[in-house]
Amino acid sequence: MRPFSLFEFFERMERWVAQLGRGGLALLVRLMTITIILLALAWLGYLFWIGQARLNTEFLFGFNSVVARKAGVYPALMGSLWLLLMVFLLSFPPGLAIAVHLERGRTNRRIKHLISLNLSNLAGIPSVVYGLAGLEIFARQLNLGVCLMSAALTLALMALPTVIITCREAIRRVPAELEDGAVALGATPLQALWFQTLPTALPGILSGVMLSISRVVGEAAPLLVLGAVAFVPYAPSSVWDYFTLLPVQIFYWSNQSQPDFAPNAAAAVVILLGITLIFHLFALWIRNRWKERIHL
């Protein structure tokens, strides 16, 4: 018997996999993909079917009610849109600034390394923990109470690590030669950053930021902890208002004992998915347009 050879082993493995790929494996992978897509579509169709009675403008622009048939999703929808905007405004500017500093700033390399290590840790913390932190810091210590502002601050804090990480990625993908070229023409470092690097990185930054924010605003857990689960009969008109939002509203309706509320929950899920889908498509569109720009 010949001695075992790793070279030969790999060669055989590759031949075996290639053979499988020609026949069964490719088919299997394709089948699995189709199954997953079909399952998702089936679930979506089921939600549509359950919620179809409520998928109308009355539901979309109606206010909450104790009677399931009269309850509308408007306060929750507006709450979600308010939060989307506020979280963007609260997490994007500081996130971008920190990312720029970490990429271009003159801080000690070790400190930067420590910060980025912490960032990836923070990005992995369960959302409930952020909710508890938000409750204690914003609602209680800063005395903001349970309002849109404390919710937005909590979610912004939660989005910040991913926002920073995606911004850093986008900035890093802009070749350094670009900035050198601008500086060699007499631009100050800030001018080079502002007029060349950031515009080039902007689509990447925006698409990453939008993905992370839309994910965060889809979270119910942190805001349940913050105290947002309640019957809210009006849409917020200022950032200090009490509020509800789609995920919390869905949770609230699906927790009701009367089965009449199930269609409401299903219809709200469809609306939430719609918003998220629009956001993701927009982000994808931006990213694809960006790809054409960054061949250097």
Add this chain to the structure above:
Amino acid sequence: MDPQPLERTNPPLGEKISVSEVNAWYGAQQVLFDLSMGIRTCAVTAIIGPSGCGKTTLLRLMNRLNDRVPGARMTGLIRMDGRDINGPDVHVAELRKRVGMVFQKPNPFPGSIFDNVTFGLKIRGMVMRSFLNERVERTLRQVHLWDEVKDKLKSSALNLSGGQQQRLCLARALAVEPTVLLMDEPASSLDPINTARIEELILQLRAQHTIVIVTHNMQQAGRTSDVTAFLHKGRLIELADTATFFTNPKSPSTQDYITGRFRL
């Protein structure tokens, strides 16, 4: 394209830049040792030498681009028109406006061709449309790119070929009217035809510009330069008129290098 270099009416013999006793480091590693040399006004100075000999570092010290490299530092004196370029009264952006640079790899900005040429002007507040149009046309004509791009000034510079991009980068540098041009292996990523174009441009530009070109191509140094400097391991080995340098080098290691018998 006109292959004839412009006639120089008054060959100036002054020194535009003088480098004296310059040492440079990246972190703890020293890359330039006690280097002194003069760069002649309105002439082409070629700096040749094996990879890692400090050619590019020397070039990047002349427009203080190395200020941006973390851990890079230098001692010694670099003077331009008699003034210490590292002096406290020197505005570094102004210095870089007067000392243009073309990089090894074409690095046009992702904007339009027009935006590329006008960037250096716009950041100085020169935004008058007629002035910009005039300057764009003039500099693009200067690098013989005008006829190729005059109908698509608004289209992206990244759609140009490598050779066109490099000429655009040259036009971009010329637009702010520098007196010195630093070129870091400007033709190393180009094909022979585009290389020849760049070399012709160098010969034309030296009428009004002091040019320093870093190259590892000795034929290129021979064709384009008036003065050639040979650097090895961060030290200046030889500096002479190009004709003398290649026909009658003094140092044995220069001789070895230009004849290809060089051992690192």
